[in-house]
Amino acid sequence: MADDEEPTMMEDEGGEDMWDMPMKEEYHAHIRGLMGLAHGCIYRGKEMKFTKAQLLQLKPKHVYNYLCLKAYGKINPTDNDKPTGRASSLEYYKKAISFFLPNSHPWVEMPGTPAHGNPTRSKLVNNLVAKVRLAETRGEGKDTQATRPLEMIEYKAILSTFRATPGPMLQMKVKNPLMALYQWHLITRIDDVCNFKVSDPRPHPKWSFCLRQRVSWSKNVRDERQCPDQLLMASMNPAFCIFIALAHWLEIHLASYPNAIMLFSPKHPPPGRKEHKIFINTIIKKYRTHLGKVFGDRAFETLYDGDDDRPIGTHSCRKSASTYAKRCGRTEGQVDHRGRWKPAASKTSSVVSGVYIDPKEEATDAEVASDLCIGGPIKYKLKPAMVRHITLQWIREHVIPHISFRFTATRHDRLVYNLGLAFLCACMDTDHFGLPLPAITVSAVQAAYDAIPMDDKPEQPVDRVPIVCYRVRDQLHIDEVVAVDNVESGAPAVPAVIGAPGNNEMQALLIQVQDLKQEVQNLRTVVDAHERNGRSYLEGQFHRVNNNLRRFGGTIQGGLARHHPQAQQERLAAEEEAPEAGEQVYMPTLTPNLRTLQEMWREWQFGIGGRKAAKDWTPRERGNPAGRIKQTYYRRKCVWLILQRLINKGHNISGAISVMKDTYGQSTSVTDMQKAIVRDRRVYEDNGGLHPNFR
Known part of the structure; x- marks a missing residue:
């Protein structure tokens, strides 16, 4: 067949081919x-x-x-x-x-x-x-086209060369260093960086002095589980501090394009996939052109003294960050997690456990991120004397007004505050950390600071406090480094005990300290629980004793006096003693014609009309034949004992009366109830002579 001839695609002999070939x-x-x-x-x-x-x-x-x-x-x-x-x-x-x-x-x-x-x-x-x-x-194949990682001296030279570009080229001075720092801190490709949006940096919900960001355009990202939030921390070395670089570029970018969507382009991304790719490639091409000029400089070429003959390119920046983290003692797995690399030997996402295991390893990510903070990770913190004067509102108005205009929501307060403190620290430094900050912006910030009504203001209102990231079991901890005065040098230094043991020993010590803290907390919880339970138990017992005393004597004091064993014996002896000749004996009486159970209970417990309480009558008084008192007492006592039994079971008097009325009828008279109780004694003789409702 001729080369220029385009053959016709034939269908299967067996019929129409329903399979459609995929396209890429x-x-x-x-x-x-x-x-x-x-x-x-x-x-x-x-x-x-x-x-x-x-x-x-x-x-x-x-x-x-x-x-x-x-x-x-x-x-x-x-x-x-x-x-x-x-x-x-x-x-x-x-x-x-x-x-x-x-x-x-x-x-x-x-x-x-x-x-x-x-x-x-x-x-x-x-x-x-x-x-x-x-x-x-064996050296017999084609030479590799892979790029080598940049050395630290080369990376610093890239940043300094960008920032030292003569003239008002903000793209070279400000934007390109931020793109290079993003590649460093997130171990990412330049393609991913060019896809960043203005809204991507966000405050961290737990660590208020940190930021977080997702790299959702990374090459190996196929779903949101593969691009969890990653930590961004400030660096002690201002040249590598992404907080200062991000605040600097955002303030310039949003001043000219307040509604910009893309972080590194004033234009809005097109909706189509192919158009979007062309749009991103335009940003990449500009950056590569500027980076190529730095690589081609004769002074830059003399910085590397190694024996690696491989070329360098934009991917060298990512390799440099991963190599540096590895040299700092991080494992390949930890570096891979920070760089979002997929494991080569196993496909975690394809196994069942990969679906259920949380892909967000905050401790691993933070440890690698802290290593990539040149000079150590820090947090920007106002000096105590300036806390009352430099507020979030002051930062919004005087330090980064254009960023504040874009990020007005309350959820963005920590983002504005962190970027504002970093930019304020750079503006108030004597030489601005050697960064190309706009003179107009610096003058405005310094003028606003000078206008603060305060005597003896410090020249630098912001401290850069070193922080340390460490893991205790599955928990990430980020704490300030406690510094001690170095007598010889006068500079703050970390106590020697912190750096003395190796990583394993330090991990063991941290675990033991955490276990002790947890054990103390558990003991405190147990003691508090026992104390609450004991107090509740004693209150219940006292309440029960007081209730019993009230049931017996009406009052606590009367109950104690009346039911004291010795007092009872003396009272019974006096009651049984025969009256002397000629002595007039007083015999108590019952209230006639009682109509309600409430009246009957009051007669039993307290007496009515000044009469003696029926429960306190002596055998002689109960057996008085005059006026049929003996028979009346007997019938009424049937009701009294039922009420007393119900009260002893936990009812109050109203509840006890309700039980009796539910048993014998709401409209049943007191006399009929007495007869019914006597009848129940015969009916329920085998069960103690009590109706089932009273047992």
């Missing part, structure tokens, strides 16, 4: 090249699709020939041929071709069954990639 523009050239090599023709057109039957006809030999052509420049290389392509490139070609193939499982060849599977996942193809990688290891 950046991969399409490789599937066209492979199919063209297999069919002996050239396929053109980025929208061309192949049928499922055509793709299923691909064999490992076809993929092998295509990769040989890419790696060696010919289909059948000999052992003496040296590869001109990299193994990493072959891996990319495999991935691109596999994207379009119907089968995803490895290639299988078994006797008696047709070979099937994904030809890119065959032993023949994998051996070719391994062969090319072995040649690279």
Whole structure:
């Protein structure tokens, strides 16, 4: 078939092919090249699709020939041929071709069954990639195109060169250093940085002196679980302090474009995916151009004295940050978490535990973030004398008014306060930390500070307090570093005990201290609980005793006097003593014609009309035959005892009366109730002679 001829795609002989080939523009050239090599023709057109039957006809030999052509420049290389392509490139070609193939499982060849599977996942193809990688290891392959990490001296030179750009080039002086610092602190690509929005930096809900931000455009991010909030902390070295750089650029950016959406562009991003990519590539291209000028400077080239011959580029900034964190003692897993790299050996997101384990490792993220704060992490803190004078409102009006105009909500107060303190600290420094701050802005801030009505104002109202991040079990702690005066140098220093033990010993000490604190707290909780329970128990017992005394004697004092054992014996003896001759004996009487149970209870407990309480009558008085008192007392006592029994069970007098009325009827007279109680004694003789409601 001629090279210029475009063959027609044929359907399966068995009928219409309902399978639709997926499309991805950046991969399409490789599937066209492979199919063209297999069919002996050239396929053109980025929208061309192949049928499922055509793709299923691909064999490992076809993929092998295509990769040989890419790696060696010919289909059948000999052992003496040296590869001109990299193994990493072959891996990319495999991935691109596999994207379009119907089968995803490895290639299988078994006797008696047709070979099937994904030809890119065959032993023949994998051996070719391994062969090319072995040649690279032995120095016989193509030189790597990967960039090397920047050294610290080079990174500092990039920032200083950007900031020292002559003229009013704010993009070079302010924006580019912030982009480089974002790459450093978040270990991210320049592509991710260019996608940042003005609204991305947010205050941290727990650590008020920190910020948080998500890198949602990172290459390995496929869902929100893979881009949790990451910590941003200020640095002791002002050149690397992202708080100062962010406040500086935002104040300039929002002054000119108060409604800007993108952090590093005044334009609004287009809605389409392709248009958005072109839009971001424009920002990237400008930054790479400026960075390339720095890399090409003769003075910059002389800074590196190592033996790594690899080139440098924008990706070198990310490699520099990850390498620096690794040299500070962090593990690869910790650095990978900060840089949002997906583990190579395991696919955490594909296993069940990966769905349930919280991807947010705040302690790991904070520890790596603190290492990337050159000079150590700090927090900006007002000096005690200035707390009453420099308020959030003062910062909004005089330090960063344009940022404050954009972030007016209460939830943004901590963001404005942190950026304002950082920018105020830079403005009030003698040489502004060597940063290219606008003279007009600095003069306005200093004038507002001078106008504060206060004597003996400090020249610098903001302290940079060192902080330390450490983990105790699963909890992150960020505390101020306690400094002691160094007698020899006069400078504050961390006590020697903090840095003396190794990481494991320090971790053990911290765990023990935390355990002791927790144990003390638990003991305090237990003691407080016992105290509350004891107090509640005693109050209940006293309440019960007082209630019993009131039931017996009407008052606590009367009950104690009347029911004292010795007093009872003396009273009974006096009552049983026979009257002397000629002595007039007083006999108590009962109130006639009682109509209600309340009256009967009052007669029993207290007496009515000055009469003696019925419960205090002696046997002689109860047996008085005059006026049928004996019979009346007997019948009324049936009601009295029932009421007393109900009260002893916990009812008050109103409740006891309600129980009796519910049992014998609401309209039943007192006389009929007395008869019913006497009748119940015979009916319920086997159960103590009591109605079930009274038991």
